[in-house]
Amino acid sequence: MSRGFPPVDQNKPVARGSRDDTSPQEPFYLLRNMTSKSHWKLLALALVLVVVMVWYSISREDRYIEFFYFPVSEKKEPCFQGEAERQASKIFGNHSREQPIFLQLKDYFWVKTPSAYELPFGTKGSEDLLLRVLAITSYSIPESIQSLECRRCVVVGNGHRLKNSSLGGVINKYDVVIRLNNAPVAGYEGDVGSKTTIRLFYPESAHFDPKIENNPDTLLVLVAFKAMDFHWIETILSDKKRVRKGFWKQPPLIWDVNPKQIRILNPFFMEIAADKLLSLPIQQPRKIKQKPTTGLLAITLALHLCDLVHIAGFGYPDAYNKKQTIHYYEQITLKSMAGSGHNVSQEAVAIKRMLEMGAVKNLTYF
Ligand SMILES: CC(=O)N[C@H]1[C@H]([C@H](O)[C@H](O)CO)O[C@](OP(=O)(O)OC[C@H]2O[C@@H](n3ccc(N)nc3=O)[C@H](O)[C@@H]2O)(C(=O)O)C[C@@H]1O
Numbered sequence: 287m288s289r290g291f292p293p294v295d296q297n298k299p300v301a302r303g304s305r306d307d308t309s310p311q312e313p314f315y316l317l318r319n320m321t322s323k324s325h326w327k328l329l330a331l332a333l334v335l336v337v338v339m340v341w342y343s344i345s346r347e348d349r350y351i352e353f354f355y356f357p358v359s360e361k362k363e364p365c366f367q368g369e370a371e372r373q374a375s376k377i378f379g380n381h382s383r384e385q386p387i388f389l390q391l392k393d394y395f396w397v398k399t400p401s402a403y404e405l406p407f408g409t410k411g412s413e414d415l416l417l418r419v420l421a422i423t424s425y426s427i428p429e430s431i432q433s434l435e436c437r438r439c440v441v442v443g444n445g446h447r448l449k450n451s452s453l454g455g456v457i458n459k460y461d462v463v464i465r466l467n468n469a470p471v472a473g474y475e476g477d478v479g480s481k482t483t484i485r486l487f488y489p490e491s492a493h494f495d496p497k498i499e500n501n502p503d504t505l506l507v508l509v510a511f512k513a514m515d516f517h518w519i520e521t522i523l524s525d526k527k528r529v530r531k532g533f534w535k536q537p538p539l540i541w542d543v544n545p546k547q548i549r550i551l552n553p554f555f556m557e558i559a560a561d562k563l564l565s566l567p568i569q570q571p572r573k574i575k576q577k578p579t580t581g582l583l584a585i586t587l588a589l590h591l592c593d594l595v596h597i598a599g600f601g602y603p604d605a606y607n608k609k610q611t612i613h614y615y616e617q618i619t620l621k622s623m624a625g626s627g628h629n630v631s632q633e634a635v636a637i638k639r640m641l642e643m644g645a646v647k648n649l650t651y652f
């Protein structure tokens with residue numbers, strides 16, 4: 287018997303096609319032997335691949351590979367005028383486009399339009415304060431946006447998914463870049479870009495040095511949650527006596543901005559984000575506890591201002607990932623959001639829905 291071949295019972299009946307239907311002398315035996323070896327190799331390779339994928343997805347905050355992501359091309363995406371409007375009408379109804387994006391003095395001066403709700407979903411009870419603020423700020427959409435044939439917008443969330451994304455160049459190519467709160471640009475240009483067309487903020491989230499993190503013509507859009515927020519902007523812009531009480535975090539007392547850059551967001555957008563995206567009750571007990579995040583609000587706004595809406599840096603770690611940092615620029619966890627009145631899992635459902643229907647596209651993963 288030649289070495290290396292297993293013994294074979296010559297008398298044993300062998301069925302055609304069964305495992306034993308070749309003798310060691312046959313070339314097929316060798317082939318199968320090789321095949322089973324390469325089979326194991328393949329299996330080992332697949333195992334290594336799975337381990338690497340799991341490690342990679344965990345290291346990027348998630349427990350599974352995310353799908354709602356589209357590969358970023360260097361070319362500008364084709365833009366179709368009215369496309370976002372068509373999508374928005376499916377989510378928010380047909381009439382939301384008739385609402386002005388920013389509050390206008392004429393609505394509070396000549397024709398006093400009473401709002402049905404108090405802040406943050408309406409302006410009931412804050413009219414006088416607002417009148418003073420609107421008298422010193424502006425409400426127009428800048429000519430640079432107005433004149434665009436098609437408005438390509440990107441909403442940049444503050445999420446950790448932007449870290450090491452190298453998306454800066456891609457983000458800068460959009461006509462309108464919308465940023466949120468005190469999210470920094472300086473030092474993070476490679477990942478988040480340097481252009482800021484619009485920044486949504488409230489007093490507690492205002493960057494202390496707005497000139498560093500914005501462009502000279504950035505629109506600074508105040509999202510008011512309480513009457514004190516109007517009062518704060520008035521004292522800043524008119525250099526009146528500052529009030530320190532009434533904020534959950536000390537806002538800037540000196541804030542070097544041009545009043546022409548300031549806009550006041552129409553609370554209607556907060557209302558429809560709460561109602562149509564999160565199904566939150568609009569009439570909540572006196573102090574509203576539940577509210578959309580500023581990012582979800584910005585997506586809602588973009589769907590009304592733009593023709594094409596892309597998003598980046600959205601998505602929180604799941605609740606088990608207690609140690610995962612949530613921002614691209616600082617080390618804080620989901621714990622910091624306890625008491626904020628946000629339901630991040632409900633928001634994820636709303637964003638997934640918008641991604642699935644093609645109303646928005648994602649530059650990072652979700
Ligand atoms: C402690 C606290 O109140 N944190 C809130 C902070 C904080 O006030 C500001 O950063 C200013 O310091 O602001 C919020 O949010 P924040 O400023 O963290 O993030 C802006 C928006 O980005 C989206 N985001 C962020 C992180 C992440 N991992 N995934 C995301 O999708 C969200 O849509 C988010 O709105 C806010 O205004 O919504 C919501 C946070 O709850």
Ligand SMILES: CC(=O)N[C@@H]1[C@@H](O)[C@H](O[C@@H]2O[C@H](CO)[C@H](O)[C@H](O)[C@H]2O)[C@@H](CO)O[C@H]1O
Nearest residue numbers: 488490511534573577579580624625626627
């Ligand atoms: C009644 C009151 O001031 N509540 C504060 C919340 O508004 C605030 O949430 C924060 O309120 C902001 C508006 O001021 C934004 O909605 C932000 O997303 C949200 O996190 C939390 C922050 O930890 O502190 C409470 O005391």
